[in-house]
Amino acid sequence: xxxxxxxxxxxxxxxxxxxxxxxxxxxxxxxxxxxxxxxxxxxxxxxxxxxxxxxxxxxxxxxxxxxxxxxxxxxxxxxxxxxxxxxxxxxxxxxxxxxxxxxxxxxxxxxxxxxxxxxxxxxxxxxxxxxxxxxxxxxxxxxxxxxxxxxxxxxxxxxxxxxxxxxxxxxxxxxxxxxxxxxxxxxxxxxxxxxxxxxxxxxxxxxxxxxxxxxx
Amino acid sequence: xxxxxxxxxxxxxxxxxxxxxxxxxxxxxxxxxxxxxxxxxxxxxxxxxxxxxxxxxxxxxxxxxxxxxxxxxxxxxxxxxxxxxxxxxxxxxxxxxxxxxxxxxxxxxxxxxxxxxxxxxxxxxxxxxxxxxxxxxxxxxxxxxxxxxxxxxxxxxxxxxxxxxxxxxxxxxxxxxxxxxxxxxxxxxxxxxxxxxxxxxxxxxxxxxxxxxxxx
Amino acid sequence: xxxxxxxxxxxxxxxxxxxxxxxxxxxxxxxxxxxxxxxxxxxxxxxxxxxxxxxxxxxxxxxxxxxxxxxxxxxxxxxxxxxxxxxxxxxxxxxxxxxxxxxxxxxxxxxxxxxxxxxxxxxxxxxxxxxxxxxxxxxxxxxxxxxxxxxxxxxxxxxxxxxxxxxxxxxxxxxxxxxxxxxxxxxxxxxxxxxxxxxxxxxxxxxxxxxxxxxx
Amino acid sequence: xxxxxxxxxxxxxxxxxxxxxxxxxxxxxxxxxxxxxxxxxxxxxxxxxxxxxxxxxxxxxxxxxxxxxxxxxxxxxxxxxxxxxxxxxxxxxxxxxxxxxxxxxxxxxxxxxxxxxxxxxxxxxxxxxxxxxxxxxxxxxxxxxxxxxxxxxxxxxxxxxxxxxxxxxxxxxxxxxxxxxxxxxxxxxxxxxxxxxxxxxxxxxxxxxxxxxxxx
DNA sequence: TTCTAACCGAGACGGTACGTCGAGTCTTGAG
DNA sequence: CTCAAGACTCGACGTACCGTCTCGGTTAGAA
Numbered sequence: 001x002x003x004x005x006x007x008x009x010x011x012x013x014x015x016x017x018x019x020x021x022x023x024x025x026x027x028x029x030x031x032x033x034x035x036x037x038x039x040x041x042x043x044x045x046x047x048x049x050x051x052x053x054x055x056x057x058x059x060x061x062x063x064x065x066x067x068x069x070x071x072x073x074x075x076x077x078x079x080x081x082x083x084x085x086x087x088x089x090x091x092x093x094x095x096x097x098x099x100x101x102x103x104x105x106x107x108x109x110x111x112x113x114x115x116x117x118x119x120x121x122x123x124x125x126x127x128x129x130x131x132x133x134x135x136x137x138x139x140x141x142x143x144x145x146x147x148x149x150x151x152x153x154x155x156x157x158x159x160x161x162x163x164x165x166x167x168x169x170x171x172x173x174x175x176x177x178x179x180x181x182x183x184x185x186x187x188x189x190x191x192x193x194x195x196x197x198x199x200x201x202x203x204x205x206x207x208x209x210x211x212x213x214x215x216x
Numbered sequence: 217x218x219x220x221x222x223x224x225x226x227x228x229x230x231x232x233x234x235x236x237x238x239x240x241x242x243x244x245x246x247x248x249x250x251x252x253x254x255x256x257x258x259x260x261x262x263x264x265x266x267x268x269x270x271x272x273x274x275x276x277x278x279x280x281x282x283x284x285x286x287x288x289x290x291x292x293x294x295x296x297x298x299x300x301x302x303x304x305x306x307x308x309x310x311x312x313x314x315x316x317x318x319x320x321x322x323x324x325x326x327x328x329x330x331x332x333x334x335x336x337x338x339x340x341x342x343x344x345x346x347x348x349x350x351x352x353x354x355x356x357x358x359x360x361x362x363x364x365x366x367x368x369x370x371x372x373x374x375x376x377x378x379x380x381x382x383x384x385x386x387x388x389x390x391x392x393x394x395x396x397x398x399x400x401x402x403x404x405x406x407x408x409x410x411x412x413x414x415x416x417x418x419x420x421x422x423x424x425x426x427x428x429x430x431x432x
Numbered sequence: 433x434x435x436x437x438x439x440x441x442x443x444x445x446x447x448x449x450x451x452x453x454x455x456x457x458x459x460x461x462x463x464x465x466x467x468x469x470x471x472x473x474x475x476x477x478x479x480x481x482x483x484x485x486x487x488x489x490x491x492x493x494x495x496x497x498x499x500x501x502x503x504x505x506x507x508x509x510x511x512x513x514x515x516x517x518x519x520x521x522x523x524x525x526x527x528x529x530x531x532x533x534x535x536x537x538x539x540x541x542x543x544x545x546x547x548x549x550x551x552x553x554x555x556x557x558x559x560x561x562x563x564x565x566x567x568x569x570x571x572x573x574x575x576x577x578x579x580x581x582x583x584x585x586x587x588x589x590x591x592x593x594x595x596x597x598x599x600x601x602x603x604x605x606x607x608x609x610x611x612x613x614x615x616x617x618x619x620x621x622x623x624x625x626x627x628x629x630x631x632x633x634x635x636x637x638x639x640x641x642x643x644x645x646x647x648x
Numbered sequence: 649x650x651x652x653x654x655x656x657x658x659x660x661x662x663x664x665x666x667x668x669x670x671x672x673x674x675x676x677x678x679x680x681x682x683x684x685x686x687x688x689x690x691x692x693x694x695x696x697x698x699x700x701x702x703x704x705x706x707x708x709x710x711x712x713x714x715x716x717x718x719x720x721x722x723x724x725x726x727x728x729x730x731x732x733x734x735x736x737x738x739x740x741x742x743x744x745x746x747x748x749x750x751x752x753x754x755x756x757x758x759x760x761x762x763x764x765x766x767x768x769x770x771x772x773x774x775x776x777x778x779x780x781x782x783x784x785x786x787x788x789x790x791x792x793x794x795x796x797x798x799x800x801x802x803x804x805x806x807x808x809x810x811x812x813x814x815x816x817x818x819x820x821x822x823x824x825x826x827x828x829x830x831x832x833x834x835x836x837x838x839x840x841x842x843x844x845x846x847x848x849x850x851x852x853x854x855x856x857x858x859x860x861x862x863x864x
Numbered sequence: 865t866t867c868t869a870a871c872c873g874a875g876a877c878g879g880t881a882c883g884t885c886g887a888g889t890c891t892t893g894a895g
Numbered sequence: 896c897t898c899a900a901g902a903c904t905c906g907a908c909g910t911a912c913c914g915t916c917t918c919g920g921t922t923a924g925a926a
Binding site: 701 | 880881882883884885891892
């Protein structure tokens with residue numbers, strides 16, 4: 001199917017791969033995605049350009065993998081005992097707490113999301129990746145599948161539990177409910193319309209759970 | 217303040233400007249934003265490159281203006297009687313209907329938004345512009361100010377009317393309420409997580425107005 | 433014959449013409465002929481580009497006229513009493529002295545030529561004009577006709593006088609004889625093979641007059 | 649000293665180099681030096697512009713090398729037995745004949761030079777190179793060193809031999825004597841004052857050897 | 865003296881070429 | 896074979912000037 005003969009991944013240099021990840025993330029952080037070039041990554045990583053072209057189809061793909069690797073390593077570090085953790089799930093393996101108080105649990109998690117989005121270190125690569133995915137459908141699909149969906153699945157789980165506990169309408173679709181919670185944060189972050197704060201996260205939870213219409 | 221002396225806009229060639237708009241939109245539609253080049257736009261428009269560089273700082277800025285012009289012309293055409301319409305407000309001058317039934321009115325408008333977002337003709341340039349704005353803060357601010365904010369203001373107006381009519385909680389912040397309605401649509405469209413349908417729009421309105429928690 | 437209607441030279445702005453001469457000479461002196469542009473001359477002269485294009489066909493033509501004007505003004509200044517001097521003859525109207533001693537007279541004039549060629553102020557424009565004339569036959573012809581030939585004619589006159597005085601072989605062609613004297617200086621100056629000095633000029637006169645072969 | 653790191657000349661593409669020579673000479677011959685552009689050479693040679701900019705600093709330098717290469721190949725072809733011939737000496741390795749008759753030998757060689765200068769094929773590039781050298785001192789020096797000086801050295805050799813044979817004044821400087829012979833031809837050719845013929849070459853030899861003054 | 869046709873400064877225009885950058889491919893030599 | 900290195904073709908970048916054109920504003924010479 002593939003017209004190019006696939007390289008033999010068993011002989012791949014691990015040292016080069018990591019150096020490329022590091023260089024890619026560093027350069028995107030320093031100069032932005034636009035100004036980051038494959039040549040620049042290769043030079044910074046002390047690697048031939050061909051080594052990048054051999055293993056990745058595009059600059060975006062390199063950054064995506066570098067990003068996944070970063071998330072996996074961060075997760076590894078945060079929970080070294082979880083030796084069996086799947087490094088592909090984007091660090092989402094810990095789930096949303098269930099204290100019985102849905103609103104409180106959601107606020108906790110959404111506040112953490114707000115902090116993560118406001119983290120200046122992650123901002124540049126995340127924006128770059130998201131923007132690239134918006135324009136490039138293939139890359140976007142990979143982004144959603146590998147990074148976004150695993151995270152969203154956790155919400156589904158928690159919301160279903162809430163439904164069983166009678167804290168959520170039985171007829172509410174958890175998938176759509178989750179979007180009501182998540183999308184406003186994403187919206188503010190992506191489009192920079194207004195500042196993204198903890199208070200905003202709290203308000204979103206309150207509005208979404210309680211509804212906007214007055215109680216009859 | 218500006219290091220370059222500004223050209224004399226009174227002598228600007230209107231014919232060139234329109235040709236550039238047309239070429240830019242056509243090329244982005246045909247080949248995508250990435251593959252569209254300033255050289256290509258100039259060639260297609262029958263214009264010297266310098267004429268583009270003289271009036272716009274970047275490819276994204278050209279596309280933005282072309283897009284605004286498109287919206288303005290579309291609005292003009294839709295309502296030729298509104299001879300005094302401000303061509304800068306992105307076609308948002310007509311407002312959200314107020315039949316007294318807030319949910320119905322919102323569904324109407326959000327369904328129209330869904331259709332607009334799904335319009336394949338507008339898709340490529342809109343995605344390109346949005347993605348560019350996500351990465352380039354300056355451009356993003358312009359995008360929000362010139363295109364998004366005018367639209368959102370209409371929601372604020374309608375929601376405030378609903379508040380006065382007792383159809384919306386008096387303590388709800390219309391600006392945030394609007395985000396609860398709009399953001400989920402934008403989210404699905406931008407990230408292509410799930411299909412964006414009329415049914416989805418309806419559900420979002422129901423959930424947002426009614427809340428997710430069960431009635432006590 | 434000319435497809436373009438000729439401009440009315442009686443309405444020509446003298447102030448502009450002189451400003452263009454000055455600017456052209458100054459810029460060629462400062463930055464060299466290559467880097468001197470019509471736009472640059474116009475800007476420096478405080479003149480519209482069209483004013484240059486109206487009166488001259490090329491940058492070289494501008495410089496040529498500027499040069500002729502310079503020579504004429506220099507001549508005017510050197511001999512203000514010669515109020516009727518033709519400003520087109522390149523300052524050559526004074527002739528070669530005739531003291532009766534041909535060798536001495538030639539050495540005097542050739543030494544002056546050496547000094548003129550070594551004058552750093554005249555060097556850049558003269559080289560530029562000459563080089564341009566070497567490549568562009570039309571301009572070269574003009575250069576020869578307006579600047580070179582008048583000078584050479586003086587030599588012919590002097591050499592003919594010498595012939596009549598019996599100081600030059602009666603069968604020698606003055607035109608060719610003159611080239612034997614002038615060309616070596618030009619050669620060294622143009623090609624920069626070896627330094628161009630008074631001693632060299634003297635030697636050339638001696639060799640040319642006396643011949644290279646030993647006296648039998 | 650050089651701010652740019654030099655490329656590795658051992659990996660240089662010979663095919664590209666030759667294609668560039670051919671394209672440069674062809675274009676200069678067809679359209680003249682002025683109208684020949686680096687882009688045009690690259691396109692004609694089927695080569696990236698960068699490959700030209702990598703190895704040469706200017707259009708003139710390209711043409712110079714192409715010219716030297718042409719001369720070298722012409723020499724190689726003319727004397728394939730001379731397998732050790734230095735390809736840098738501009739085809740000057742054959743010397744000036746020495747039949748014992750200095751005037752005849754010089755006339756022979758100068759007539760050949762006249763023919764060469766009048767060869768329409770060589771004219772355009774030679775004029776271009778010379779003119780460029782007149783304005784650009786660095787290039788001029790290279791021109792003189794690589795092309796002119798080797799040729800002139802042959803005259804010095806022949807004239808010295810004549811001196812030893814008593815056919816030339818013992819006190820005559822061969823270097824200056826040579827200029828007396830060569831410069832008039834160059835002068836006519838460069839400045840196009842009068843036609844450059846065999847008869848002229850003969851006359852120059854006669855005048856230069858015999859002197860212009862009448863025998864006492 | 866007023867009209868009007870030209871020249872004038874200014875500079876936007878459609879173009880061409882510049883010299884640079886980076887993409888993606890290909891080649892070489894070392895391990 | 897993979898790898899670092901880097902030369903290659905190609906195409907777009909943003910800039911500099913070209914020579915033409917158009918715009919008010921001056922400025923004569925003809926009415």
